[in-house]
Amino acid sequence: MPLPKTVEVLLPVALDRTLTYAVPDGLELAPGDVVVAPLGSRAQIGVVWDGAGEAVDGARLKTLEGRVPATGLAGPMRRFVDWIADYTLAPRGQVLRMALRGLADETPPPPKTGFRATGAAPSRLTPAREKVLAAAADGVVRPKARLAEAAGVSASVVDGLAAEGALELTPLPPPPPQQQPDPARPGPKLTPHQAHAAEALRRAVADGQYRVVLIDGVTGSGKTEVYCEAVAEALSRGRQTLVMAPEIALTVPFLDRFAKRFGVRPAVWHASVGDMGRTAVRRGVADGSIRAVVAARSGLFLPFRELGLIVVDEEHDAAYKQEDGVLYNARDMAVLRGRLEGAPVVLASATPSLESRVNAERGRYAKLALPARFGGRAMPEIAAIDMRVAGPPRGEWLAPRLVSAIAQTLSAGEQALLFLNRRGYAPLTLCRRCGHRMKCPNCSAWLVEHRFRASLVCHHCGHSGPTPDACPACGAADALVALGPGVERIRDEAAARFPEARISILSSDVMGAGERLAAELDAIERGAVDIVIGTQMVTKGHHFPKLTLVGAVDADFALGAADPRAAERTFQMLQQVTGRAGRGDRPGRALLQTFDPDHPAIRALVAGDREGFYAVETEARKAAMMPPFGRLAAVIVTAPAREAAEAHGRALARAAPKVEGIRVLGPAEAPLAMVRGRHRMRLLAQAPRTFDLPAYMRAWLAAAPQPRGGVRVAVDVDPQSFL
Numbered sequence: 001m002p003l004p005k006t007v008e009v010l011l012p013v014a015l016d017r018t019l020t021y022a023v024p025d026g027l028e029l030a031p032g033d034v035v036v037a038p039l040g041s042r043a044q045i046g047v048v049w050d051g052a053g054e055a056v057d058g059a060r061l062k063t064l065e066g067r068v069p070a071t072g073l074a075g076p077m078r079r080f081v082d083w084i085a086d087y088t089l090a091p092r093g094q095v096l097r098m099a100l101r102g103l104a105d106e107t108p109p110p111p112k113t114g115f116r117a118t119g120a121a122p123s124r125l126t127p128a129r130e131k132v133l134a135a136a137a138d139g140v141v142r143p144k145a146r147l148a149e150a151a152g153v154s155a156s157v158v159d160g161l162a163a164e165g166a167l168e169l170t171p172l173p174p175p176p177p178q179q180q181p182d183p184a185r186p187g188p189k190l191t192p193h194q195a196h197a198a199e200a201l202r203r204a205v206a207d208g209q210y211r212v213v214l215i216d217g218v219t220g221s222g223k224t225e226v227y228c229e230a231v232a233e234a235l236s237r238g239r240q241t242l243v244m245a246p247e248i249a250l251t252v253p254f255l256d257r258f259a260k261r262f263g264v265r266p267a268v269w270h271a272s273v274g275d276m277g278r279t280a281v282r283r284g285v286a287d288g289s290i291r292a293v294v295a296a297r298s299g300l301f302l303p304f305r306e307l308g309l310i311v312v313d314e315e316h317d318a319a320y321k322q323e324d325g326v327l328y329n330a331r332d333m334a335v336l337r338g339r340l341e342g343a344p345v346v347l348a349s350a351t352p353s354l355e356s357r358v359n360a361e362r363g364r365y366a367k368l369a370l371p372a373r374f375g376g377r378a379m380p381e382i383a384a385i386d387m388r389v390a391g392p393p394r395g396e397w398l399a400p401r402l403v404s405a406i407a408q409t410l411s412a413g414e415q416a417l418l419f420l421n422r423r424g425y426a427p428l429t430l431c432r433r434c435g436h437r438m439k440c441p442n443c444s445a446w447l448v449e450h451r452f453r454a455s456l457v458c459h460h461c462g463h464s465g466p467t468p469d470a471c472p473a474c475g476a477a478d479a480l481v482a483l484g485p486g487v488e489r490i491r492d493e494a495a496a497r498f499p500e501a502r503i504s505i506l507s508s509d510v511m512g513a514g515e516r517l518a519a520e521l522d523a524i525e526r527g528a529v530d531i532v533i534g535t536q537m538v539t540k541g542h543h544f545p546k547l548t549l550v551g552a553v554d555a556d557f558a559l560g561a562a563d564p565r566a567a568e569r570t571f572q573m574l575q576q577v578t579g580r581a582g583r584g585d586r587p588g589r590a591l592l593q594t595f596d597p598d599h600p601a602i603r604a605l606v607a608g609d610r611e612g613f614y615a616v617e618t619e620a621r622k623a624a625m626m627p628p629f630g631r632l633a634a635v636i637v638t639a640p641a642r643e644a645a646e647a648h649g650r651a652l653a654r655a656a657p658k659v660e661g662i663r664v665l666g667p668a669e670a671p672l673a674m675v676r677g678r679h680r681m682r683l684l685a686q687a688p689r690t691f692d693l694p695a696y697m698r699a700w701l702a703a704a705p706q707p708r709g710g711v712r713v714a715v716d717v718d719p720q721s722f723l
C-alpha cells in the first residue's frame with residue numbers, strides 16, 4: 001500500500017510544534033491553506049504549514065477532514081507567526097490564533113433573489129394568499145422571508161403562490177458598491193517643512209520597499225497631515241494601508257479627519273469591533289475590497305493582499321506592548337511585518353522612544369524632523385510649581401498658582417485641562433481610628449474609592465464592593481477617610497472653586513470607549529466644556545483649539561517606579577499633555593505640580609530642552625547597559641503560595657546558564673507582589689545589545705525544572721512593565 005500523503009498543520013492552540021496529518025484522496029493542499037483537523041475528540045481549524053510532512057506510523061496518523069474556503073496565511077504571514085513565536089517564546093499556535101481572528105467561510109453567497117407579483121391569479125384565494133398578494137402589489141422584489149413577514153403569514157403561503165405562477169422569483173438588485181477612499185482629493189497646503197517630509201514619505205512608498213522612517217515632530221506640527229500624504233501615495237498606487245493607534249477608543253477624531261481627506265472613513269479593527277465587523281474586515285483586506293484600515297495592535301495580523309504602507313502613530317506609547325497572552329510589542333512587530341511584506345513603515349511621535357531615536361542615529365531608520373508647530377503657533381510655556389513650598393493647603397490638591405491660572409483662563413473664555421493619571425476618587429481609604437487600610441483580598445494593592453459608582457475597586461483584578469459605612473476592622477462608624485486624589489476628587493475640588501464652570505471627566509471608567517467618549521471629545525473640541533479633567537486618556541493626540549492651560553496635578557507620578565524608563569515615560573507623558581495647550585489661535589501654557597523640580601525630566605520640560613533631555617537620558621541608559629544599549633528579558637513566576645513561587649524562582653536562578661556578559665538578577669518579590677490571589681516573583685536577564693536573548697531564555701527554561709504544583713512561568717522579552 002502506498003504511504004498516504006501527509007502535511008504539517010499548525011493549530012491555534014498552546015502548541016509550539018506542528019502536527020502531521022494525512023491528506024484525504026483528491027484534496028490538493030498548499031502551505032497556508034486553512035483546514036479542519038481532528039484533535040483529540042474534536043475538530044479544530046488549523047493552517048497547513050511549511051515543510052514536508054514527517055513520516056508517522058500509518059496507524060496513528062489522522063486524516064484531515066477537509067479544506068476551509070477562507071483566506072489562509074501567505075508565506076510572509078507564516079514567517080511573521082514563526083518569528084514572533086521565536087522572539088517572544090510564545091507557542092506558535094498561540095500566535096497563530098491571533099492571525100485567525102475574524103476567519104470565516106468565504107464561499108461567495110448565492111445571488112440573492114426575491115419574489116414579485118406576476119399579475120396572474122392563483123386557482124384559489126385564501127385570506128392568507130390575499131394578504132401576500134396585497135403586500136406584493138407594489139411590484140417591489142422581496143426575499144421570501146421578508147414578503148411573508150410583511151403579509152403576516154408563513155413562508156409556505158409564498159411557496160404556494162409561486163407554484164401556481166402568481167409570484168415569480170427574480171434577482172434582487174446588487175448591493176451598491178463600497179465607496180473607496182479617494183487619494184486624488186486635495187490635502188491641505190503643506191508648510192515647507194511638512195512638504196519636505198511628505199515628499200520623502202511619498203518617495204519611500206513609491207519605491208515600494210521595506211524601510212523605516214521616523215517622523216520626529218513636536219506636538220501640533222502636523223504629523224498626521226504628513227503621513228496622510230504617504231497614505232494617499234500608497235492608495236493611488238493600488239496598495240493597501242494600515243494605520244496603527246495605541247488606543248483605538250481615541251481614534252474617532254482621526255476617522256473623521258481621514259474621511260475629510262479621502263472621502264470615506266477607513267475600516268476599523270480592534271478587540272471591541274464585534275465578530276461580524278471583524279469577519280467583514282478580515283475578508284475585505286484579503287479580497288482587496290478594503291483599502292485602508294485603522295487598527296489597534298492586533299491589526300498587524302490581518303491578511304492584507306497588497307500591503308503598501310504601515311504607519312505606527314504615537315510610536316512611543318507603552319500601550320503597544322501586549323501585556324497578556326503573547327507578550328509582543330506591536331511597534332516592533334510592525335517593523336517586522338513591513339520587512340516581510342517589503343513595505344515601508346512610518347513611526348510617528350512628538351516624543352519618540354529612545355529605541356527609535358537610537359535606531360535613527362545608527363542609520364537603521366531614516367528620520368524626518370518637524371521642529372515647529374503648524375501655523376506659527378508657539379510651543380506652550382511650561383513652569384513647575386514646587387509643591388514643597390508652594391503647595392495647596394491640607395486636604396486640597398490644586399496649588400494656589402494653578403488655581404489662579406485656571407481662573408484667568410476661564411475668564412478669558414478659554415479652556416483648561418487638569419491631568420492626573422489616577423482613576424476614581426481616592427487611591428487609599430484608611431480608618432482614622434485604628435489605621436486599617438482597605439486592601440484588595442486578591443492582590444497586594446489598595447482599593448481605590450470610586451465615588452461615582454459608590455464602590456471600592458481593585459484596579460488589578462476588578463474586585464469591587466460598596467464603600468462600607470463602618471471600619472471592617474474596628475467597627476468604628478464614620479471613621480473611614482479617603483487619602484490622596486483621583487480624577488473624581490479633582491473634579492469636586494474644581495467644581496467647588498469654579499461653580500459656574502462646565503467640567504468634564506475623561507477617564508476610561510467614567511466614559512467607556514464608545515460613542516459617549518466620542519461625543520464628549522467633540523463637545524470639548526467645540527468649546528462646550530471649560531475644564532477637562534482626565535487620566536492618560538487626555539494626553540494623546542487630541543486637538544482642542546480652545547485649550548490654553550494644562551495643569552499636571554502630579555507630575556511625579558511615574559518617577560519613583562522601579563522602571564528603567566521612568567524618566568523617559570514621565571517626559572513623554574508630560575510633553576504630550578502639555579502639548580495639548582495653545583494649538584488654536586491663542587498661546588498656551590502649562591504648570592507642573594512637582595515635589596522634584598530638579599529632576600532632569602521636569603527641568604528639560606520647563607526649559608523646553610527636549611534634545612538635552614534625550615541626550616542625558618541616552619547617556620544614562622548607555623552607562624547602565626539598559627535598552628536600547630543592552631537587552632532585558634524578565635521571568636515572572638507565579639503561584640498560589642508565596643513559598644512555591646519563591647522556591648521555583650530560586651530553582652530558575654540556579655539553572656540559568658552561565659554565559660559571559662549575561663547577568664541574571666533575582667528572584668525578587670515583584671513590586672505587585674500578588675495579583676488575583678497569585679504570588680509573584682521576578683527574575684531579570686540583562687544582555688549586551690547584540691546578544692540573542694530569546695535563544696538564551698529558551699535554553700534557560702529548558703535547563704530549569706518544570707514548574708509543578710500550580711506554579712506558572714512567563715517570559716517577557718523586552719519588558720515594558722516592571723511590576
Ligand SMILES: Nc1ncnc2c1ncn2[C@@H]1O[C@H](COP(=O)(O)OP(=O)(O)OP(=O)(O)O)[C@@H](O)[C@H]1O
Pocket residue numbers: 188189190191194217218219220221222223224225226349350374540541542543579
Ligand atoms: N498644512 C496644514 N494646513 C492646515 N492645517 C494643518 C496643517 N498642518 C497641520 N494642520 C492642523 O494643525 C493641527 C495639528 O496637526 P496634527 O494633529 O497633524 O499634529 P500632530 O503633529 O499629529 O500633533 P500631536 O503629536 O500633538 O498629536 C490639526 O488641526 C491639523 O489639521
Ligand SMILES: [Zn+2]
Pocket residue numbers: 440441442443445458459460461462463676
Ligand atoms: Zn485585586
